[in-house]
Amino acid sequence: MSGLEVVGVVLGVLPLAVKALQGYMTVLSSMKHSQRNLNALIRDLETEHIRLQTTCELLLDGIAPPSVIDKLIQTPFGPEWRPYNDALRLRLWTTCTKFEEQVNELQAAASDLRAKLCLEADGTTKLTDRRSISQQLKHGTSFTLKKKDYDEVLARIKTANSVLHELAGQNCGLEPARRHRSRIRLIRLVRGLAGSIFDALLCSTSPCPCAEPHDICLELEAREAILIPADSEDEVAKTFDFHTVMGSKRSAQARLSARRPNIEWKDIHLKLISQAGPGGPTSTLAPLPSAPLTPASPRRSSRNLTWAKSLGSMLTRTPSSQSTTSLQSSSSSQTYTSVSTGLSSVQNGSSGSTTCTSTSSMQTLVEATKTLTLSPISPPEQPMTGSVSKLCQTIFKNEKGVTPNRYSYITDAGWKFGLRPPPQSPSESRHVVTLRTLLNEKNATLPPFDYPQKLKVAIALSVNILHLFNTPWVSNVVTLDDILFFHDGFPQPPSPDQESTYQPFVIQTLHAKATAKQRRLSYSTPRPVNLAVLSLGALLAQVITGRVIDNLDMTDSMDMNSILSKYDAGAQLSSEVLEKGGIQYDSVVKWCLRSVLEVGGLENDKFCQDFYGAVVAKLKEDAKLIDDDLSNEWSV
DSSP states (O other), X not given: OXXXXXXXXXXXXXXXXXXXXXXXXXXXXXXXXXXXXXXXXHHHHHHHHHHHHHXXXXXXXXXXXXXXXXXXXXXXXXXXXXXXHHHHHHHHGGGHHHHHHHHHHHHHHHHHHHHHTTBOTTSOBSOOSHHHHHHHHHTTOSOOOOGGGGHHHHHHHXXXXXXXXXXXXXXXXXHHHHHHHHHHHHHHHHHHHHHHHHXXXXXXXXXXXXXXXXXXXXXXXXXXXXXXXXXOHHHHHTTOEEEEEEEEEOOHHHHHHXXXXXXXXXXXXXXXXXXXXXXXXXXXXXXXXXXXOOOOOOOSOTTTTGGGGHHHHTTSOOOOGGGOOOSOOSSTTOOOEEEEOOOOOOOTTOOOOOOOOOOOSOOOTTGGGTTOSOOOOOOOOOOOOOBOSOHHHHHTGGGGTOOOSOOOBBOSTTEEEEEEOOSSOOOTTOEEEEHHHHHHSOOTTSOOOOHHHHHHHHHHHHHHHHHHBTBTTBOSOOOGGGEEEEEOSSOOOOOTXXXXXXXXXXXXXXXXXXXXXHHXXXXXXXXXXXXXXXXXXXXXXXXXXXXXXXXXXOOTTOOHHHHHHHHHHHHTTHHHHHHHHOHHHXXXXXXHHHGGGOSXXXXXXXXXXXXXXXXXXXXXXXXXXXXXXXXXXXXX
């Protein structure tokens, strides 16, 4: 047993010890000397029990809702605590190891206390009468009722308890600054991975024998992760699953014979596996200019993170379902491949070159933390079938009636991404609808696009404008035509999981000539402006109002007069946005519109923090309230 799970044992032993002592007092009521000793022991143990509960309360305050804190204290670090794992890791930060050491000391002291009081495993005592107590005392066992015999174990409990209380108190209130540092690391990490994935896909289809470039879509997931100083970006990156969809135009004959859509879409899931080998390339994870990326601190001890595994990895970072998809197939015959890519040469917030060359002279991103005990699920080792540069031909083989269960590998500077098809084959009649079409037309095959779905789409757009900015996936301006939704073309009744239909994707073209343009920040104004944030405000306003506003259409080449006209057009929608989205949603749209004239942008640390607090956090607050209401409704 390790970590804070032990606190639950201690919290259980202390009240049981008090109960046992009270029972002994009743049996030995005629022995006044024993009564005094037992009373003193009871007071000391009750005091330490209260202090330990207060320590747990300090840890939970501001993390768990006030309505559940008292219940959580009674079941310390049980399953009910799991939703707060990341927040507790964030609060304890670098003191996790020291906290564990003191908890282990409490465990040892609690075991000694249990032995001295002859407590059974279930908390009961076999000494229930005066005769059995006297016999136990005469036999010279560990059982004792003399206060001096408890001085040492009480001193250990008091010392450890005091340190735990001090550590909890010292760390309270520091979460905002720590969360900021963690969030900036996450932003750089996702930007670097996203840019590297685009490079890998581009390399895997270059040169391409197809008549036209392929479209590639990336699912916009609201990724969250807490990164403390001991965490390695490389290891955290392995927990993220990236869902992409590649499109290929069908021939005219294929479209007519099968009456299929013009474009065939194939799902590909990618997940960072590892570096190609020692001495491979460094992954430069999209550093923001205001704060260069620094490696995580090396781990001083192999115990740094072992405490986090208690009670189902109690305080271990628990990524969301969107970011923890295992690379292990549900079918034992499924074989995975890897797209090997460098998180390459990302300078000034942009992705690196797409040159598909292997580099062997560079080092890993965080070499010092490669022995960290945070270990994601690794894919099974599978033999490779050979290098294939034309990925499009490989994944579209089923056009000829062949469904491949094995892809080969492609290389680009040494980083490997596991590549796999979806667990279930999507419908052959799958259709695509842009956000513009969704807002412009009523589609009977789609479930209602109501407020909860609009809010989830708004969150996905906002988080990914932040996470994908200045990568090949997100340029200066994001439009209604850049956002896609996939559906199977059949009518779908309302259901609690209908948000899967409204999971947005961003679309780009795998074209080498377009890559440099996508990554270059250019301005058609006398000074920098935040067109990406302005375009987000326009998107959010149109999503919540449920209609397309032509005056909010934007391009990268707008001059200042055009920008101000878009600002005015968005501001005129304030009343309608307030009516349909609420106070917080309206404040989010206003903030995005106003921020177009800010000098700082999404390449700046401080602006990213302001953006998260003013946009993402507020939208998530509303979504949490809606989710609580919906879960109650569907459970009836």
